[in-house]
Amino acid sequence: MKVGTADETGRAFLKAASEKKQHVGSETVVSVLKRVIAENGRDHIRGYVFAILCLIVVALSTAFTAWIMESVVNEAFANRRADVVWLICGAILAAFVLRGFATYGQAVTLSKIGNNIVARYQRRLYSHLMTLSVGFFAEARSAHLAAQVSQNVAGIRDVLNLTVTSTARDLLTLISLIGVMVSKDWVLSLIVFAVAPPLLYALRYVSRRLRAATRESVEVNSRVLGAMQETIQGIAVVKAFTMEQELERKVNGIIDTAERRANRIARLSERTSPLTETFAGFAISSVLAYAAFRSIYDGVPPGAFFAFVTALLLAYDPARRLAKLQVQIDRAVVNAQMIYALLDMQPAQRERPGAKDLTVTDARVELKGVTFSYASGAPILRDVHIVAEGGQTTALVGQSGAGKSTIINLIPRFYDPTEGQILIDGQDIAGVTKASLRHQLAYVSQQPYLFEGTIRDNIRYGRPDATDEEVETAARLAYAHDFILAQPFGYETPVGENGVTLSGGQRQRLSIARALVRNAPILLLDEATSALDNESEAAVQKALDTAMRGRTVIVIAHRLSTVVKADKIVVMHEGRVMEEGTHEVLAQRKDGLYARLNNLQSRENSI
Structure with a gap:
C-alpha cells in the first residue's frame, strides 16, 4: 500500500487521499487488512478468539438444525416413533438456546472491540493532527477535514469486523450447510451449484460498479457535513449579511448531489436482490420438482429431501451476505485508506x-x-x-x-x-x-481563541500545572479579575463556544492572562488591540503594558x-x-x- 509522503500542506493530504481512492483492488484490500491486523490484532486476540468460537457455534448449530430435519420427518411423521421425537425436540431446543447465547456473546465482544478500535484511532488521529504544521491546517478546510475524519474512522473497525464475521460465521455456516446438502442428496447439490457461477459473476460486476459510487459518496457526504459545520461556526456573519438563502441554495445543491450518489448506491446494491432471489427461486423450484418426482415414482422417503431444503433455505442468508461482502469491504477500505493517508503524513517541521x-x-x-x-x-x-x-x-x-x-x-x-x-x-x-x-514563548493574537470549558480552564491552558492562586494573579495582572468575578460563577463560568458569552475585550484579556500565567521570557x-473599541483597547493596553515588563x-x-x-x-x-x-x-x-x-x-x- 502506498503511504503519504512528507508534506506540509493540507492540499497534499487531500491529493494523497484522492489518489488512494482511485485504486481499491484486491491487493489494496489485502494490504489494508494486513495493516489493520498488525496494528490491532495482538491487543484484541483473546476477544477475537472468543468471538470466532461463538460464531463457529452459531454456524454448527444452524447446520445441525438442517441436518436433523431428516430425523424429524422420517421418525415423527413416517415411522411415528414418539420416544425419539422427544429426544429430537430436546436437541433442537438445545441447539437454538446455544445459538442464542453464542450470538449474544459474539455481538457484544465484537462491539466492544470495534468501539475500542474507533476510540484508539480517534486518539491517534488527534495526537497526529497536533504534530502537523500550521501550513497543513491553512490549506485543509477544517470543517471538511473534521467531517472526513468522523465519517471515515469507522472504516478501520469495519475492515476487521466484516472479515471476522464473514469468515467465522457466514462462510463456516455456508460450508457446513453445503456439507449437509451434499450428505443428504449429492444430485440435488449439483443442481444448485450449476446455477451458482453465473450469479457470482453478476455479483462481481455489480461490486465493481459500486466501488466508484462509494468513493464519490464518501467525498460528497463529507462536503455536506463540512458545509453545515462552517455555517454553524459563522452563523453571525451569515445572518449579518443575510446569506441564508444563498448558502441554503449552495448546501441544497451539495445535498442533492449526495442524494443522487446515495440513490445510485442503493440501485446498485439492491441489484443483488433480484439476482439472488432469481437464483434461489430457480434452485428451490428445481429441487422441489426433482424431489417430488423421486417421492412419487421411486417411493423415496421425504426426510432427506426436507433436510436438504432446510439446509438450502438456511444457506440463503449467509450466501446473500457473502455476496455483498466485497461491496462492504470496498467501502470500509476506502474509509480506512483516507484515515491512513492522514496518519502516514509526516510533520513538515520534524x-x-x-x-x-x-x-x-x-x-x-x-x-x-x-x-x-x-x-x-x-x-x-x-x-x-x-x-x-x-x-x-x-x-x-x-x-x-x-x-x-x-x-x-x-x-x-x-x-x-x-x-x-x-x-x-x-x-x-x-x-x-x-x-x-x-x-x-507566550503568544497573544489579534483574534483570541477560547476553548470549551471554564474561564479558569482557559487561563490555565497557558501552564497546566499553575495553581488557582497563580491563575487569579495572572487574571489580575491582565485586568480581567473584576469582570471575571462579575460572571455568574466567577472563574468557573463556562465561556461557551469560542467565548461567545464574552466581549472581544474580555476575550483578549483572558488571552493575555493565559500568556502571563505561562511566565515565558x-x-x-x-x-x-486592532479589533477592539477604544474603551476595550485602553483596558487591554494596560494589561499588555503589565505583560511586557521584564520580557x-x-x-x-x-x-x-x-x-x-x-x-x-x-x-x-x-x-x-x-x-x-x-x-x-x-x-x-x-x-x-x-x-x-x-x-x-x-x-x-x-x-
Missing part, C-alpha cells in the same frame, strides 16, 4: 537528529538573512535581518502584507524559513526541540500610538526591513516610511 532543548538566558531573538515564501509562491520575506534584544520591546510596523505576521509565525516554528536562520541566545531554533522552544503580540517582546502594531514607547521599531515594506529606530528618531526623518505612516494616522485621529 526534529533534527540530536535536537537539544533550548536554553534561554537573555532571551535575545535574532533573524539572520531570513527569506520565506508560502508553498511555491512569491517570497513574503526577503533577506530580513532583525535583532530583538533581551528584555526589550521590538515593534514591527508597516502596511498590510509587509510580512509582519509571517515573522511572528516563524519564531515558534509554525513554518521554517526558506533561507537564513532564527536564533535565540545564539541557538538556531531549527536545531532545538519544538516543545522546548515553544515553552519559552519571550512574548509575541500580533496586533492584539523580550516582539509586537506587531496596527496603531502606532500603541508602540511609541517601544525600545526599537522596525519598519517593514514588501517583505524587507526599511527602517529601524525609536519613535522619536523615526518620526523626525523626512520622507521616511514611518514618518509618513505616523503623520497619516495623526491626521485620521484628529478628524
Whole structure:
C-alpha cells in the first residue's frame, strides 16, 4: 500500500487521499487488512478468539438444525416413533438456546472491540493532527477535514469486523450447510451449484460498479457535513449579511448531489436482490420438482429431501451476505485508506537528529538573512535581518502584507524559513526541540481563541500545572479579575463556544492572562488591540503594558500610538526591513516610511 509522503500542506493530504481512492483492488484490500491486523490484532486476540468460537457455534448449530430435519420427518411423521421425537425436540431446543447465547456473546465482544478500535484511532488521529504544521491546517478546510475524519474512522473497525464475521460465521455456516446438502442428496447439490457461477459473476460486476459510487459518496457526504459545520461556526456573519438563502441554495445543491450518489448506491446494491432471489427461486423450484418426482415414482422417503431444503433455505442468508461482502469491504477500505493517508503524513517541521532543548538566558531573538515564501509562491520575506534584544520591546510596523505576521509565525516554528536562520541566545531554533522552544514563548493574537470549558480552564491552558492562586494573579495582572468575578460563577463560568458569552475585550484579556500565567521570557503580540473599541483597547493596553515588563517582546502594531514607547521599531515594506529606530528618531526623518505612516494616522485621529 502506498503511504503519504512528507508534506506540509493540507492540499497534499487531500491529493494523497484522492489518489488512494482511485485504486481499491484486491491487493489494496489485502494490504489494508494486513495493516489493520498488525496494528490491532495482538491487543484484541483473546476477544477475537472468543468471538470466532461463538460464531463457529452459531454456524454448527444452524447446520445441525438442517441436518436433523431428516430425523424429524422420517421418525415423527413416517415411522411415528414418539420416544425419539422427544429426544429430537430436546436437541433442537438445545441447539437454538446455544445459538442464542453464542450470538449474544459474539455481538457484544465484537462491539466492544470495534468501539475500542474507533476510540484508539480517534486518539491517534488527534495526537497526529497536533504534530502537523500550521501550513497543513491553512490549506485543509477544517470543517471538511473534521467531517472526513468522523465519517471515515469507522472504516478501520469495519475492515476487521466484516472479515471476522464473514469468515467465522457466514462462510463456516455456508460450508457446513453445503456439507449437509451434499450428505443428504449429492444430485440435488449439483443442481444448485450449476446455477451458482453465473450469479457470482453478476455479483462481481455489480461490486465493481459500486466501488466508484462509494468513493464519490464518501467525498460528497463529507462536503455536506463540512458545509453545515462552517455555517454553524459563522452563523453571525451569515445572518449579518443575510446569506441564508444563498448558502441554503449552495448546501441544497451539495445535498442533492449526495442524494443522487446515495440513490445510485442503493440501485446498485439492491441489484443483488433480484439476482439472488432469481437464483434461489430457480434452485428451490428445481429441487422441489426433482424431489417430488423421486417421492412419487421411486417411493423415496421425504426426510432427506426436507433436510436438504432446510439446509438450502438456511444457506440463503449467509450466501446473500457473502455476496455483498466485497461491496462492504470496498467501502470500509476506502474509509480506512483516507484515515491512513492522514496518519502516514509526516510533520513538515520534524526534529533534527540530536535536537537539544533550548536554553534561554537573555532571551535575545535574532533573524539572520531570513527569506520565506508560502508553498511555491512569491517570497513574503526577503533577506530580513532583525535583532530583538533581551528584555526589550521590538515593534514591527508597516502596511498590510509587509510580512509582519509571517515573522511572528516563524519564531515558534509554525513554518521554517526558506533561507537564513532564527536564533535565540545564539541557538538556531531549527536545531532545538519544538516543545522546548515553544515553552519559552507566550503568544497573544489579534483574534483570541477560547476553548470549551471554564474561564479558569482557559487561563490555565497557558501552564497546566499553575495553581488557582497563580491563575487569579495572572487574571489580575491582565485586568480581567473584576469582570471575571462579575460572571455568574466567577472563574468557573463556562465561556461557551469560542467565548461567545464574552466581549472581544474580555476575550483578549483572558488571552493575555493565559500568556502571563505561562511566565515565558519571550512574548509575541500580533496586533492584539486592532479589533477592539477604544474603551476595550485602553483596558487591554494596560494589561499588555503589565505583560511586557521584564520580557523580550516582539509586537506587531496596527496603531502606532500603541508602540511609541517601544525600545526599537522596525519598519517593514514588501517583505524587507526599511527602517529601524525609536519613535522619536523615526518620526523626525523626512520622507521616511514611518514618518509618513505616523503623520497619516495623526491626521485620521484628529478628524
